[in-house]
Structures are given as C-alpha cells and as structure tokens.
Amino acid sequence: xxxxxxxxxxxxxxxxxxxxxxxxDYDVTLLxxxxxxxxxxxxLIADRNDPFAMRxxxxxxxxxxxxxxxxxxxxxxxxNTFGLHSKRWIxxxxxxxxxxxNGHLPSEHDPIGGPxxxxxxxxxxxxxxxxxxxxxxxxxxxxxxxxxYGPSNKLDREQFVWSRALTERxxxxxxxxxxxxxxxxxxxxxxxxxxxLAMHAMPTEAVNLADPHILTMEKWVKMLCEIAEVxxxxxxxxxxxxxxxxxxxxxxxxxxxxxxxxxYLENFDWQPQYKLRDGFTQTFNSYSREELMxxxxxxxxxxxxxx
Numbered sequence: 001x002x003x004x005x006x007x008x009x010x011x012x013x014x015x016x017x018x019x020x021x022x023x024x025d026y027d028v029t030l031l032x033x034x035x036x037x038x039x040x041x042x043x044l045i046a047d048r049n050d051p052f053a054m055r056x057x058x059x060x061x062x063x064x065x066x067x068x069x070x071x072x073x074x075x076x077x078x079x080n081t082f083g084l085h086s087k088r089w090i091x092x093x094x095x096x097x098x099x100x101x102n103g104h105l106p107s108e109h110d111p112i113g114g115p116x117x118x119x120x121x122x123x124x125x126x127x128x129x130x131x132x133x134x135x136x137x138x139x140x141x142x143x144x145x146x147x148x149y150g151p152s153n154k155l156d157r158e159q160f161v162w163s164r165a166l167t168e169r170x171x172x173x174x175x176x177x178x179x180x181x182x183x184x185x186x187x188x189x190x191x192x193x194x195x196x197l198a199m200h201a202m203p204t205e206a207v208n209l210a211d212p213h214i215l216t217m218e219k220w221v222k223m224l225c226e227i228a229e230v231x232x233x234x235x236x237x238x239x240x241x242x243x244x245x246x247x248x249x250x251x252x253x254x255x256x257x258x259x260x261x262x263x264y265l266e267n268f269d270w271q272p273q274y275k276l277r278d279g280f281t282q283t284f285n286s287y288s289r290e291e292l293m294x295x296x297x298x299x300x301x302x303x304x305x306x307x
Contacts, residue, residue, distance in 0.1 A: 008068030
C-alpha cells in the first residue's frame with residue numbers, strides 16, 4: 001500500500017482531499033497539531049514550525065502533500081524532514097505568487113515574487129515555491145489555484161454575498177465591479193492531486209489550476225443571486241466608498257485574480273468536474289437559507305458607508 005503524508009488536512013482542503021485519498025486505498029497519515037483527528041487516517045502530532053517536533057515525527061512516505069506551507073522556512077523544514085525519501089512532493093501554492101503582469105493573465109512562465117496587492121502572503125508563498133521547485137532528487141509540483149470554493153469553505157466569501165442578498169442588504173462591489181475572478185472547487189483540487197499521484201512519472205513544475213471560465217465581480221455576484229433566487233441591490237465602491245480598502249466591505253481585493261490555464265489544459269489528461277454554476281449551486285444547497293441569513297454580520301465599513 002502506498003504511504004502518503006498530508007501536512008495539514010483537517011481544514012477546508014482536507015474535507016475533500018482526505019476522503020478522496022482514502023477512496024483510492026492510500027495509507028494516509030496526517031501531520032498537524034492533532035486537534036481534529038480524521039477517521040481512517042493515522043496521526044503525526046507536531047507543530048510544523050518546531051524543528052524538534054518535526055524530527056520526532058520523522059518517517060518515510062512514498063509521497064507528501066503539503067496543504068499548509070506559507071513560508072520558505074516551513075517548506076524547507078518539512079522537505080528536509082520528509083522529502084529526501086519521498087518519490088513525489090505536492091505543494092499547495094497560490095495565484096498570489098505572481099508579480100504584476102501588466103494586464104495579461106499570468107502563466108507558469110511569468111516571474112514570481114508576489115504583487116504589492118497580496119503583501120507578505122504572496123512574497124512568502126513565492127519563496128516556498130522557489131525553494132521546492134529547485135530540488136533535484138524529488139519531483140515537486142506546485143499547484144497554483146485562484147480562489148477555492150466548496151461546501152466546506154469557512155472563509156466568508158460566497159456566504160458573504162448570499163447573506164446580504166437573502167437579508168435584502170446592499171452588496172458593495174470594489175471599484176466598478178469589473179475586477180476579474182476565477183475559481184476552483186475544492187473537490188477538483190482533490191481530483192487533480194489524485195491524478196498527480198497516479199502519474200507514472202510526475203514532473204517538477206508549477207501548474208495553474210482553475211476552472212477556465214473567468215467572471216467579473218459583478219457577474220459572479222449576480223450568478224450567486226440567481227442561484228439563491230433573489231435580486232440584490234448592487235452598489236459600487238468607486239461611487240460611495242472610493243477611499244475605503246475593498247477588503248473592509250467585500251471578501252476580495254480590488255485586484256484581478258485570474259490565471260492562464262493553457263498549460264494544464266494542453267499537457268494533462270484531466271478536466272475539472274464542476275462547472276462554476278453547478279459548483280456554486282451545490283455549495284449553496286449545502287446550507288440552509290436560515291443559516292446563510294445569519295452568517296455574515298455587516299462589517300464596520302459597511303455600517304459607516306452612507307449608501
């Protein structure tokens with residue numbers, strides 16, 4: 001039986017990933033702080049930032065899936081602990097590693113380092129990518145998705161929109177509402193990881209992974225409202241809140257979050273299962289309307305903005 005180590009695994013990404021791995025009869029071990037054991041898996045309890053704890057947890061695995069590395073230091077410690085004996089390493093990266101691309105969609109050939117809009121998060125994830133993709137003896141894939149979504153998402157994103165629409169509150173879009181958005185269902189991320197594990201010879205490379213369809217913020221909000229069968233009042237930050245940072249009244253930055261996905265479409269025999277509308281409909285149906293209506297209270301900025 002193939003032994004897998006998942007670093008993290010008890011949160012949003014793990015909700016789809018761990019059942020998918022177990023369904024293929026992998027021998028799955030989770031490394032985390034141990035607060036949420038998952039049936040069917042083994043457990044290594046350690047703080048991934050603690051070198052002593054990581055040395056105590058050291059073991060040999062056929063493959064490692066790291067879902068929770070945010071810095072080079074975290075990746076370096078994990079790789080030096082487990083990667084030297086692993087046959088493949090799968091790292092969950094992010095679109096936020098790409099520098100500004102002057103309007104074109106970032107591809108895997110574009111420079112990384114993180115744009116100013118993503119701050120330290122993009123810079124730190126870039127350093128982790130750079131370290132891992134320059135390993136010589138263990139194949140590494142850095143998966144770079146845009147926004148993840150799905151029924152287990154605890155981040156206040158699509159729920160944010162549904163909460164306001166269902167309670168007849170205005171939704172304020174950053175700028176003019178035309179910022180580009182792209183998404184990936186967490187079950188499709190899990191499916192692609194299974195695909196990588198099944199490859200005869202996994203390459204070392206970065207992969208932009210997303211549903212190819214790109215929406216503007218305005219179209220995304222309108223699609224979510226159609227799914228909920230409500231019509232929301234939409235306002236625009238450029239008109240009523242030009243000096244307020246977007247994240248203070250909306251779940252996304254006023255910065256394009258969309259990728260060039262040509263490489264995986266042309267080079268991998270894999271496709272996302274979920275079309276956007278179907279995936280968000282499934283996500284909406286995983287909640288009750290009552291739950292969504294009380295999910296997201298107004299932010300301080302929303303309270304302060306005069307409509």
